[in-house]
Amino acid sequence: MIVASLLLILVAVVLLVAGLAGGSSVLLVVSIAASLLAAVALVVGARQAAADRAAAQRPQRPSRTATPPADPAFAYGPPVEPEIPVQHVPPTVDAGGPGWRQPPEPPVTDVGAPVVGPGMVPATDDDEPGAQDVPPAQAALVARLDAEVRVVDGRPRYHLAHCAHLAGREHEPLPVGEAVELGFTPCAHCAPDTVLLADADRI
Template identity: 60%
Template sequence: MIVTSILLILLAVALLVAGLAGSSSVLLIASIAASLLAAVALVLGARQAAAARAMAERNPSEADSGVSSPYQQAGGFVVPSQHVSASTDHGGTGWRQPPGPPVDTSALVAPVDDEPAPQLVPPADAARLARLDHEVWVVDAHPRYHLAGCARLLGEPEQLPVGEAVDLGFTPCAHCAPATALLAEQGRTASGGAGG
């Protein structure tokens, strides 16, 4: 496919020169069509090469045994897949490792430089947070939201309602613990409003 795309590019250049020299719109349109076909052939060739590399890098023992890897490639992303037979259910919930040696999943998550850990929030509290309109601070391209004055709030912060920050995929910073502070503030406001 790569050779085909190179030949199509050469044809497109020749048609372009001939079209410009002869003032022929038909040759210019043919040049554009050849360029588009060259681009399609180049993309297809690159995908075939990537698929061939992926197959070559696959563990030969897995390929021979027909056993799939615990991490299946889907659209360029590595997606963990669960390989547990129904007879091994122990009544627990959540992900379980497939039989065999444990799989190190730390390499699957790209480390983010100097990012604070996310604050762990129970699902019920996360749902309450998503309904709040209290302001938090976020920095574009960073995954955490913060309280004003957080030492880990670096870059050019902007203020958003916490519900909007949650909707956009930001998670609370473990350093300043905004989820705890906002939920406590909501509780004080609710109890102060009920008593007054």
């Protein structure tokens, strides 16, 4: 627009000079009209340049489709830690009272330990005999017997009264069915299940 206004001013000057030199009033009127058009073009061009400058200096608005935060876990507040499960420990009723027996500790099996003999499992520690290996059918029969065996608190085996592993230890009598129910297993040294089943067959 500014270039056009400059051209119109140049045309108006040329027409003014020609109209004055030739004494033509038509050239003078055309020169005045060209000057007015040049002025209008100059004003329009200046306003357009100012608007372009203002648009260039105006800060850009963020787009509506802005990228989400880097960590979406913090978009809706601080992170929530998961609840830590609490281990339930069953209460010990009448601990230490009369008739209370501590259940046996779970046996620790050593994979590389040799088998003591046929029908026997190796001992779980230095002074504890292994468990007698009994078929499930015979173990079920023993669990129904009322015969008496001996147990030591905190030890996993039940024994016959004459078992050498009871020597020097405090032990108590217990029906074999109750001993099995409490989690005790037969001693491999005195083999109570074999003896008890043989006695039951003789009755």
